[in-house]
Amino acid sequence: MPGVGLPPLEQNVPPIALRNYGKWVDHEELRPGVLKHVAESGEACYTVRAGMPTNARVSTALARRIAGLADEFAEGHLRLTRRHSLELVGVDPARIDELTERLRKLGLPVGGTGRTFRNTVSCTGWIHCQFAATDAPAVAKAISDELYEDFLRERYPAKLKISISGCVNQCGEGSTADIGIIGVHRDLPRVIDEEVARCEIPLIVSVCPTGAIKPKPPKSVQVDPERCIHCVACAAPCQGMQIGDPETDGLAVVVGGKAGNSGSGPAFAKFVIPYLPNRPPRWPEVVQAVRRIVDLWVREARRDERIGDWISRIGWERFFQKTGLPVSEKHLDGYVLWPMSARTGVRFHW
Ligand code: SF4
Ligand code: SF4
Structure with a gap:
């Protein structure tokens, strides 16, 4: 009985993962983009992770090439991570370098594990959303290009996740990333x-x-x-x-968000830059702001401190002092109408 809903898991899991289902005892990162998991039986499973095009959008031509590599190197299986990275699981360790090179030739760099810049997540933005105040995938591309070397090499104190949403609806989930970029409208409907x-x-x-x-x-x-x-x-x-105006729409920057339960637990990002102009195709002001925050964090954070942890230790006042970002009345927290706002939302239950 196949049942209804999603296809059965066992049809889509690599054989090595099925054999050791629930029996994994250890894992380590061999180098950025290469992971080794060890099962109770002693069997080792090697995984190669690569960056994907922003928004995980691929042509069918690229999808076929990726599928071809999965057939050749990973027993015909692949998966996309929560941040849209590609993972090929169950790779022969003797062929990891060959796979890395083949992925690189497709424009898919191997990296993005450990203390690196992770694959950027974004919503669809202007591509097909009428609410978007910015081209979220293109902003993600500009930032990814700027931080490309940090995807390949571990020079950070901890992992760095950057997410971009085209508007405050936050489908790109910027508020739970280390740095979130959020499209903002400033005109009235x-x-x-x-x-x-x-x-x-x-x-x-x-x-x-x-x-x-x-x-x-x-x-x-x-x-x-x-x-x-x-x-x-x-x-x-x-x-x-x-709503939406090419002259007044722009982007805000939030920092210090985190979705996971590890360390200090989940955190909602706080916004630090209320507005930057929309300047396609490379959004120089946004990229520069990200670079400024990341470089300071790399210089000053302790090992294992995500951006939010680092700011919690030094305090927001010093964060603004050190980054040189201007503070304005827009940073005042405490939206006075929030109780009324919360009660009019469908998600709110008293
Ligand atoms: S965050 Fe806004 S722009 Fe992006 S997909 Fe959601 S509603 Fe559309
Ligand atoms: S605050 Fe009200 S009027 Fe303004 S954009 Fe939101 S729903 Fe529309």
């Missing part, structure tokens, strides 16, 4: 009355987390500029609510 008249007005009003939208007779809405936080929520239920 443009209300197109004739479109709004075809939508559910109560729905448009109710999705606004700050109560900024009020009905406008006979069948439209108006937005209070004092309350709008440019969150794009109202653009989802109605095409008549349009």
Whole structure:
């Protein structure tokens, strides 16, 4: 009985992993991108990890080449990690160098394990999302190019994860990365009355987390500029609510996030740069800001300190002093309307 839902796991797991399922006792990193896991039986499993194109987007031509390498080197199996890296599991240790070179020729560098810069995660951004304030995958590409050498070599105190979201909806999960880049809108939603008249007005009003939208007779809405936080929520239920402006959209930078339970536990990133301009195709201001934060962290952090741990030790005041990033009233924490905002969200239960 195949059941319903996802395909059975055993059809998609490499034989070496099935043989030792639940019986792994040790693992080590042999070099960036090469891992060795050892099972109870003493059997060793070698894994090669490589960076993938941003947003894990590949043409079918590249996908076939990758599949060909998986057939040749990894018993016909591959997987993508949580951060969109490619992993080939069960590689013959005598052929790891050959596989590394073959992957490199496909433009897929082997690395991104241990104390390195990990594969960058981003949402789809402008590629196919109407909410995006920036081209998240292209920003990820520009940052990845800047930190490319750090993907291959371990020169960091700890791992470095950078994630990019095209807007504050955070599909790229920047708020749980060491450095998060988040597209921000700064304009008010443009209300197109004739479109709004075809939508559910109560729905448009109710999705606004700050109560900024009020009905406008006979069948439209108006937005209070004092309350709008440019969150794009109202653009989802109605095409008549349009947000985004090439002149004012930009990017914010948050730092110190972490999703895992290890060390000091999960942490929500705090934002340090409220706005940088959208300057495709290479986003120089964003790349420069990332470089400035990373270089300081590398110089000053202790071994095993992720960026958030390092800032927790030295304090946010010294972080701003040392980075030279300006502090403004926008850094004040404590959104005064948060209780009301939380209660209007569908996820909130008292
Ligand atoms: S984070 Fe925003 S721009 Fe990116 S996919 Fe989600 S909604 Fe779209
Ligand atoms: S963008 Fe967000 S805060 Fe502004 S009006 Fe729309 S839902 Fe409300």
